[in-house]
Amino acid sequence: MPEINKEEVVEVLETIATLLELQAEENPFKIRAYTNAARSIETWGGNLRELAEQDRLLEIPGVGKAIAGKISELVLTGTSTFYDELRAKFPEKILELFSLPGLGAKKIKALYEKLQVHSIADLAQACSDGRVAELPGFGKTTQEKLAKIIGDRAKNAGSFQLGQVASDAEQLQNDFRSHPAALLVSIAGSYRRRKEVVRDLDFIVATKEPETITEFFVGHPLVESVIARGATKTSVRLRSGIQADLRVVSSAEYPFALGYFTGSKEHNIVMRNRARQRGWTLNEYRLAPAEDGATQKKKRVAEKIPRVRDETELYRALGLDFVPPELRENCGEFEAAAKGNLPRLIEPGNLRGTFHCHTSASDGRNSPEEMAAAAQELGLQYLGIADHSRSSIQAGGLDAERLRAQVAAIKELNKSFDGFRLFAGVECDILRDGSLDFDDETLSELDYVVASVHSAFQLPEAEMTERIIRAIRHPLVTMLAHPTGRLLLRRPAYAVDIPAILDAAAETGTWIEINAAPKRLDLDWRWWPLAKSKGVKCVINPDAHGVEKLQELWFGVGVARKGWLTKSDVVNTLPLGKIEDALAQKRRA
DNA sequence: GCCGTTTTCGGCCCGACTGTTTTCAGTCG
Numbered sequence: 083m084p085e086i087n088k089e090e091v092v093e094v095l096e097t098i099a100t101l102l103e104l105q106a107e108e109n110p111f112k113i114r115a116y117t118n119a120a121r122s123i124e125t126w127g128g129n130l131r132e133l134a135e136q137d138r139l140l141e142i143p144g145v146g147k148a149i150a151g152k153i154s155e156l157v158l159t160g161t162s163t164f165y166d167e168l169r170a171k172f173p174e175k176i177l178e179l180f181s182l183p184g185l186g187a188k189k190i191k192a193l194y195e196k197l198q199v200h201s202i203a204d205l206a207q208a209c210s211d212g213r214v215a216e217l218p219g220f221g222k223t224t225q226e227k228l229a230k231i232i233g234d235r236a237k238n239a240g241s242f243q244l245g246q247v248a249s250d251a252e253q254l255q256n257d258f259r260s261h262p263a264a265l266l267v268s269i270a271g272s273y274r275r276r277k278e279v280v281r282d283l284d285f286i287v288a289t290k291e292p293e294t295i296t297e298f299f300v301g302h303p304l305v306e307s308v309i310a311r312g313a314t315k316t317s318v319r320l321r322s323g324i325q326a327d328l329r330v331v332s333s334a335e336y337p338f339a340l341g342y343f344t345g346s347k348e349h350n351i352v353m354r355n356r357a358r359q360r361g362w363t364l365n366e367y368r369l370a371p372a373e374d375g376a377t378q379k380k381k382r383v384a385e386k387i388p389r390v391r392d393e394t395e396l397y398r399a400l401g402l403d404f405v406p407p408e409l410r411e412n413c414g415e416f417e418a419a420a421k422g423n424l425p426r427l428i429e430p431g432n433l434r435g436t437f438h439c440h441t442s443a444s445d446g447r448n449s450p451e452e453m454a455a456a457a458q459e460l461g462l463q464y465l466g467i468a469d470h471s472r473s474s475i476q477a478g479g480l481d482a483e484r485l486r487a488q489v490a491a492i493k494e495l496n497k498s499f500d501g502f503r504l505f506a507g508v509e510c511d512i513l514r515d516g517s518l519d520f521d522d523e524t525l526s527e528l529d530y531v532v533a534s535v536h537s538a539f540q541l542p543e544a545e546m547t548e549r550i551i552r553a554i555r556h557p558l559v560t561m562l563a564h565p566t567g568r569l570l571l572r573r574p575a576y577a578v579d580i581p582a583i584l585d586a587a588a589e590t591g592t593w594i595e596i597n598a599a600p601k602r603l604d605l606d607w608r609w610w611p612l613a614k615s616k617g618v619k620c621v622i623n624p625d626a627h628g629v630e631k632l633q634e635l636w637f638g639v640g641v642a643r644k645g646w647l648t649k650s651d652v653v654n655t656l657p658l659g660k661i662e663d664a665l666a667q668k669r670r671a
Numbered sequence: 672g673c674c675g676t677t678t679t680c681g682g683c684c685c686g687a688c689t690g691t692t693t694t695c696a697g698t699c700g
Contacts, residue, residue, distance in 0.1 A: 111683055115672035146673050186698050354684050
């Protein structure tokens with residue numbers, strides 16, 4: 083029987099929603115119910131299989147009797163009759179049409195039914211034949227646009243790692259802030275929420291001269307072409323390929339626009355509902371009295387609308403503490419904010435050191451001296467050197483002899499520092515059977531050991547989980563690096579039972595890494611609330627292969643914040659003296 | 672199909688922009 087994981091369940095539910103849209107006369111709220119359930123499960127920390135076996139799927143918000151039945155069938159039998167039947171009604175490749183901007187269910191339905199368009203390839207052909215322009219609701223412009231999008235598709239894959247677009251985002255934000263007509267400036271959207279992958283950049287600017295600001299935006303050197311330009315909203319394509327949207331608003335509208343366009347969509351829906359409960363309506367410009375009959379029918383007297391000058395006052399108006407953007411995913415932030423229980427999230431300035439860094443001894447570019455100097459410039463008190471072990475041949479992994487030489491060199495270097503220390507470690511491969519790449523004698527000469535998987539990614543989940551847990555249980559292993567091995571937008575996570583990994587880490591006091599390299603950001607933020615509840619400690623590491631990469635720690639802090647972590651959840655916020663104690667204690671345990 | 676500090680029925684967030692129309696549907700966020 084095939085194992086179905088959570089991601090696959092989410093995908094099935096999303097696909098059901100998409101296909102239902104293509105069905106004639108389908109209830110739109112039924113479609114939304116499937117989407118809601120998918121989103122809800124995506125962020126649910128529990129184990130679906132366990133829940134299904136105990137008949138407790140209804141505990142997941144947004145999952146009712148019908149959807150619970152489908153999930154249950156999926157996780158217990160590996161298939162869903164409803165899903166399979168739905169899939170069979172439509173051509174296999176029709177789903178790929180949804181990835182084209184400007185095409186939604188209605189238009190795809192028309193293309194499919196009237197032109198027998200079954201795939202992107204079919205659509206490209208229909209465009210070049212001129213058949214698309216003849217469809218009602220379509221036209222020559224649409225046809226040309228679609229043809230161009232299909233042509234550009236390879237170039238603009240559409241999704242970007244946060245780190246790929248950070249420099250564009252920060253530069254545009256800074257340039258807006260330097261503009262004399264810009265009164266208030268912020269980046270919004272998923273970038274502000276520190277999502278690991280973003281599809282566009284959103285900028286909110288308060289100004290009395292919208293035209294001036296828009297003109298400045300479309301003329302910015304980073305801009306390649308203008309997609310749409312209106313009085314309040316302008317969209318452009320940047321040279322890097324990402325789309326950037328600008329909203330110009332008044333100062334009074336700014337906090338509402340900033341909140342609205344920071345999202346997430348799910349967060350905004352709850353915000354609007356809270357406004358409605360108070361007899362108000364919330365949009366991207368203001369809080370206003372609700373005009374609709376619903377409120378009157380319910381004979382509710384609307385509360386007086388308080389003054390809102392910034393986001394904090396907006397949250398306060400709705401009975402909430404200010405919610406940091408990273409937490410705005412409707413994953414429990416409302417319950418906490420209503421009760422005053424939001425955590426004080428870790429900040430970049432809290433980090434005192436970091437552990438997982440490479441040098442030119444393996445596949446890094448700088449020497450330990452250079453890495454140490456860069457770390458001190460960032461204000462860190464310690465840095466751990468953890469080059470690859472011998473099995474990582476592709477990365478120039480060290481054998482025991484070279485490792486000993488490096489340890490000796492680091493000891494020597496440490497004599498030259500004042501108030502700073504290099505730790506000698508290794509990124510030790512976890513071999514296929516869960517054993518480590520060095521013997522205990524070699525490992526015990528180090529200050530710490532980072533264990534990680536670099537081979538045999540295709541193992542079945544149970545075997546992979548057992549392999550990693552064996553390494554976690556090894557008394558000389560200090561921390562587990564990039565626990566799922568994913569490369570964002572390139573390679574999926576290997577199959578592994580993360581809750582089981584977290585249990586083993588909690589039991590042995592082994593730290594779990596947030597790998598801050600933008601291509602990894604692993605362990606994912608969605609797992610950290612569960613990890614924290616189990617008492618697992620986090621370590622934020624840059625996996626730096628050069629001095630400039632140490633700054634990527636910033637992305638790791640974003641993940642930690644998104645995972646609700648505070649300073650005390652992250653071990654490398656400890657100052658030098660205390661981290662030395664913590665390392666020694668782990669060895670004794 | 673889901674949900675309920677007012678509801679087990681009757682709701683379900685809402686506005687901008689585009690391209691097609693000649694007053695609006697579709698898409699997007």
